[in-house]
Amino acid sequence: xxxxxxxxVSKTYDGKVSVVDNLNLRVKEGEFxxxxxxxxxxxxxxxxxxxxFETATSGEIYLGERPISRVAPQRRNIxxxxxxxxxxxxxxxxxxxxxxxxxxxxxxxxxxxKVKRALEMVELAHLGDRLPAQxxxxxxxxxxxxxxxxxxxxxxxxDEPLGAxxxxxxxxxxxxIKRIHDRLGLTVVYxxxxxxxxxxxxxxxxxxxxxxxxxxxxxxxxxxxxxxxxVAQFIGENNMFSGTICERGDGVCxxxxxxxxxxxxxxxxxxxxxxxxxxxxxxxxIRIDPPAADGWTITTGEVIEQIYVGDHLRVLVRVFGxxxxxxxxxxxxxxxxxxxxxxxxxxxxxxxxxxxxxxxxQAGAA
Amino acid sequence: MMSGTIANVRPPAAQLDGAKRRQVLRxxxxxxxxxxxxxxxxxAPLCVFLAVMFGWPLATMLTRAVSNDDFGAVLHRTSASxxxxxxxxxxxxxxxxxxxxxxxxxxxxxxxxxxxxxxxFEWTGARSLLMRxxxxxxxxxxxxxKEKLIETAPDWGNPDLWIxxxxxxxxxxxxxxxxxxxxxxxxxxxxxxxxxxKAIYVTLFWRTLWVSAAVAGLCLVLGYPLATLLxxxxxxxxxxxxxxxxxxxxxxxxxxxTSWMVLLQDNGVINSMLVWLGLVSDGNRLSLIFNxxxxxxxxTHVLLPFMILPLYSVMKSIPPSYVRAALSLGASPxxxxxxxxxxxxxxxxxxxxxxxxxxxxxxxxxxALVGGQSGQLISNIIAYHMQQSLNWGLAGALGSLxxxxxxxxxxxxxxxxxxxxxxxx
Numbered sequence: 001x002x003x004x005x006x007x008x009v010s011k012t013y014d015g016k017v018s019v020v021d022n023l024n025l026r027v028k029e030g031e032f033x034x035x036x037x038x039x040x041x042x043x044x045x046x047x048x049x050x051x052x053f054e055t056a057t058s059g060e061i062y063l064g065e066r067p068i069s070r071v072a073p074q075r076r077n078i079x080x081x082x083x084x085x086x087x088x089x090x091x092x093x094x095x096x097x098x099x100x101x102x103x104x105x106x107x108x109x110x111x112x113x114k115v116k117r118a119l120e121m122v123e124l125a126h127l128g129d130r131l132p133a134q135x136x137x138x139x140x141x142x143x144x145x146x147x148x149x150x151x152x153x154x155x156x157x158x159d160e161p162l163g164a165x166x167x168x169x170x171x172x173x174x175x176x177i178k179r180i181h182d183r184l185g186l187t188v189v190y191x192x193x194x195x196x197x198x199x200x201x202x203x204x205x206x207x208x209x210x211x212x213x214x215x216x217x218x219x220x221x222x223x224x225x226x227x228x229x230x231v232a233q234f235i236g237e238n239n240m241f242s243g244t245i246c247e248r249g250d251g252v253c254x255x256x257x258x259x260x261x262x263x264x265x266x267x268x269x270x271x272x273x274x275x276x277x278x279x280x281x282x283x284x285x286i287r288i289d290p291p292a293a294d295g296w297t298i299t300t301g302e303v304i305e306q307i308y309v310g311d312h313l314r315v316l317v318r319v320f321g322x323x324x325x326x327x328x329x330x331x332x333x334x335x336x337x338x339x340x341x342x343x344x345x346x347x348x349x350x351x352x353x354x355x356x357x358x359x360x361x362q363a364g365a366a
Numbered sequence: 367m368m369s370g371t372i373a374n375v376r377p378p379a380a381q382l383d384g385a386k387r388r389q390v391l392r393x394x395x396x397x398x399x400x401x402x403x404x405x406x407x408x409x410a411p412l413c414v415f416l417a418v419m420f421g422w423p424l425a426t427m428l429t430r431a432v433s434n435d436d437f438g439a440v441l442h443r444t445s446a447s448x449x450x451x452x453x454x455x456x457x458x459x460x461x462x463x464x465x466x467x468x469x470x471x472x473x474x475x476x477x478x479x480x481x482x483x484x485x486x487f488e489w490t491g492a493r494s495l496l497m498r499x500x501x502x503x504x505x506x507x508x509x510x511x512k513e514k515l516i517e518t519a520p521d522w523g524n525p526d527l528w529i530x531x532x533x534x535x536x537x538x539x540x541x542x543x544x545x546x547x548x549x550x551x552x553x554x555x556x557x558x559x560x561x562x563x564k565a566i567y568v569t570l571f572w573r574t575l576w577v578s579a580a581v582a583g584l585c586l587v588l589g590y591p592l593a594t595l596l597x598x599x600x601x602x603x604x605x606x607x608x609x610x611x612x613x614x615x616x617x618x619x620x621x622x623x624t625s626w627m628v629l630l631q632d633n634g635v636i637n638s639m640l641v642w643l644g645l646v647s648d649g650n651r652l653s654l655i656f657n658x659x660x661x662x663x664x665x666t667h668v669l670l671p672f673m674i675l676p677l678y679s680v681m682k683s684i685p686p687s688y689v690r691a692a693l694s695l696g697a698s699p700x701x702x703x704x705x706x707x708x709x710x711x712x713x714x715x716x717x718x719x720x721x722x723x724x725x726x727x728x729x730x731x732x733x734a735l736v737g738g739q740s741g742q743l744i745s746n747i748i749a750y751h752m753q754q755s756l757n758w759g760l761a762g763a764l765g766s767l768x769x770x771x772x773x774x775x776x777x778x779x780x781x782x783x784x785x786x787x788x789x790x791x
Contacts, residue, residue, distance in 0.1 A: 053690055073693040074702075086691035090709045099705075100695035151696065 002026040002062070003155055003187040004050065009059035011045050011211075019045045021211035023059070027189060027204075032181050034190045034198035037208030038234070046208075047157050047191045052076050063154065074103075079148030079156040083163055085140045087132035093119070093143050094128035100151040118150040121180065138169045145177065149184070158190045162197065170194075174201050195235055199223065207231050227268060229356040232280040239281045239325045242358065245273050253355055255279060259321030263297050264350035269357045276358040281348060283328040288315070288338075290347030298347040301325065303338050317346060428769075431762030434539040436480040441468045445535030448528070457528050462511035465531075469496075470503050487757075488530055488541070488550075495519050529555070542763035567747070567764065574744040575771075577661060577733075578726035582673075582719045584666040589673035589718065590711075596674070597681035608678070615671045623735045626664045630655035630736070656738030664736045669725055673718040680714030713783060720779045724772050744768060 004027040011020040020042040027033045035043035048054040052073030060067050097115045119125045122142035162170045178201050198205050199219040207214040215231045226232035247254035253267045301319035315327040438445050443464035451457045472478045485492040507514035516523040548565040552558050596604045629635045632651045640646040692702035730745040751761035
């Protein structure tokens with residue numbers, strides 16, 4: 001059963017530009033769905049429409065079976081964690097947590113144990129009497145999560161909740177939020193612009209651009225099989241190079257590059273023969289000195305530079321008469337003997353090279 | 367690295383041995399001293415200006431409220447010999463002789479006025495009494511001054527008058543403060559209320575307080591919704607509206623007050639409108655001006671920006687996500703306002719209310735112009751004593767009481783804001 005359904009939802013602020021453009025989305029019960037995209041891609045607007053702070057220009061949003069366009073935010077029973085936590089500064093932590101219960105006219109006797117349980121869940125039981133300003137950023141974040149959960153909402157929305165934390169704390173909180181989600185079986189819609197956050201936490205990731213969902217898939221599918229050039233460029237690192245389709249076969253195609261070289265690629269785009277295509281190739285899929293095997297594309301290149309990152313080395317290689325490829329090489333032993341100017345053999349599985357639509361980031365590519 | 371490890375590494379770096387530490391400390395102090403000297407130099411001009419233009423006049427007025435120098439200086443011989451008098455019966459012959467000598471000198475040096483006016487405030491008929499007495503001073507008496515003076519005017523045989531003179535001759539006096547509180551010192555030294563026909567200041571103080579409180583209240587009621595609106599609107603619109611708030615602020619106070627006269631008088635715009643609409647009969651036009659009503663309306667208008675500005679600056683700093691969070695947690699918009707928004711605007715409410723109240727307490731021009739008789743405030747009577755009756759001592763006392771009142775209110779507000787002081791912007 002779907003917990004949330006967006007049905008042909010559009011939103012425009014000025015009648016000209018659609019911030020959200022005819023969006024359809026189903027979030028399953030108990031699912032952790034991330035909305036990921038650059039700023040201005042419509043993800044936050046979607047969240048705000050779901051919370052009730054923005055109204056859709058057209059279309060309908062359902063919470064379960066219930067259309068909620070005409071339901072006021074306070075009647076939606078949706079928990080929300082805000083970007084800057086929005087903890088009420090004049091109330092103690094315990095009062096903040098009691099607030100949603102108090103406005104629901106729950107008796108004092110019932111409020112106290114619920115607040116206690118929520119604080120224990122985020123391991124802050126000893127800080128109930130503090131004011132938010134007396135807490136660290138990470139503690140405030142936990143209180144915000146606890147407050148959004150204390151009234152047992154049907155759905156929890158999180159609007160870049162970890163944006164203000166430093167990296168270490170952010171990773172720890174990602175884990176904690178995920179743990180709470182698993183334990184309580186919550187449905188979570190999570191907005192972020194941090195792709196590693198989306199990939200590590202989510203069951204499903206929706207990649208937003210230009211008010212449309214570019215791809216809706218599990219994190220590994222998003223990374224392994226991006227369906228268009230925007231997703232390929234947005235998620236992770238990619239070597240992108242363009243060419244012309246000169247032959248289309250069964251799932252594979254042959255692409256002629258600018259210097260005349262021809263490479264095989266997995267056909268993702270439905271462009272016809274003769275059309276331009278953008279090829280994408282993950283840096284970690286390129287091998288130096290590859291084994292001669294069927295289905296491999298082999299070429300030669302010239303090492304431009306080598307960058308030491310720690311757990312891996314980034315080798316910049318010039319191939320196909322001008323393209324600069326990044327090749328990630330695992331740091332297995334100190335030094336690999338590559339020097340700038342050196343000619344090397346490179347290779348990759350033809351299926352790792354994906355022929356996508358020509359223009360990166362174009363709307364309607366999905 | 368774990369934070370515990372970092373903490374263990376740190377102390378050795380921070381610990382310096384004796385000589386080195388003293389040197390570092392000395393360098394630190396020297397660098398601090400340079401900073402504080404520069405800061406002092408920057409505020410020095412303002413401090414000098416404030417001391418000369420504000421601190422000094424204030425101190426002068428405050429000392430005037432208690433000082434009695436003039437009287438005692440003119441009658442210096444008398445006050446010296448009166449010091450030995452125990453206050454029972456009439457003073458000795460020496461006192462009368464010294465008094466005659468003092469008066470003669472005062473007549474020659476034309477400083478009689480200072481004695482006359484001070485005595486006249488307290489002793490009915492003192493002016494003519496002194497005039498008559500001075501005329502008798504030319505010839506030496508046969509049986510001493512005491513007999514001659516009492517012969518001239520029986521008042522000189524009244525111990526109460528001498529008690530009064532003894533009191534007035536002291537360098538400091540409480541009579542101005544007593545007068546400012548509608549009290550007086552009776553001849554026997556006890557403090558009593560003045561007669562109801564002379565009691566005006568306490569009434570005026572109370573009126574000033576309630577009018578100021580009412581103006582502050584009205585400004586809050588009118589200003590709060592407007593400030594909320596301004597804080598929520600997009601910057602472009604709110605800037606335009608803020609301009610409209612500030613425009614009257616930049617207009618001359620006199621012009622604004624005068625335009626209220628045009629609007630509020632019996633044949634003014636508002637009354638004519640009400641009559642025309644049939645809400646008020648022609649014979650029963652509302653008296654909106656030259657009374658307390660006029661003072662309230664005009665002062666509220668003049669002081670409104672002082673409420674809106676601190677409110678606006680506080681509200682602007684409250685992110686809209688608080689109210690959104692309250693709504694998402696299930697609070698109705700009304701609950702969200704009362705329990706989440708309003709408590710956070712309290713610093714602005716207090717700052718605005720205090721500012722309006724304090725300004726209103728000392729307001730002078732507007733009540734003078736539109737207040738009529740019943741709309742006069744304490745500052746108007748202070749101005750009267752400064753400019754018309756020239757009783758600067760009483761003016762100083764009234765002003766000091768006003769100052770103390772304002773400081774008390776300020777202290778109270780500071781307590782209310784939890785000792786954080788005011789947030790004006």
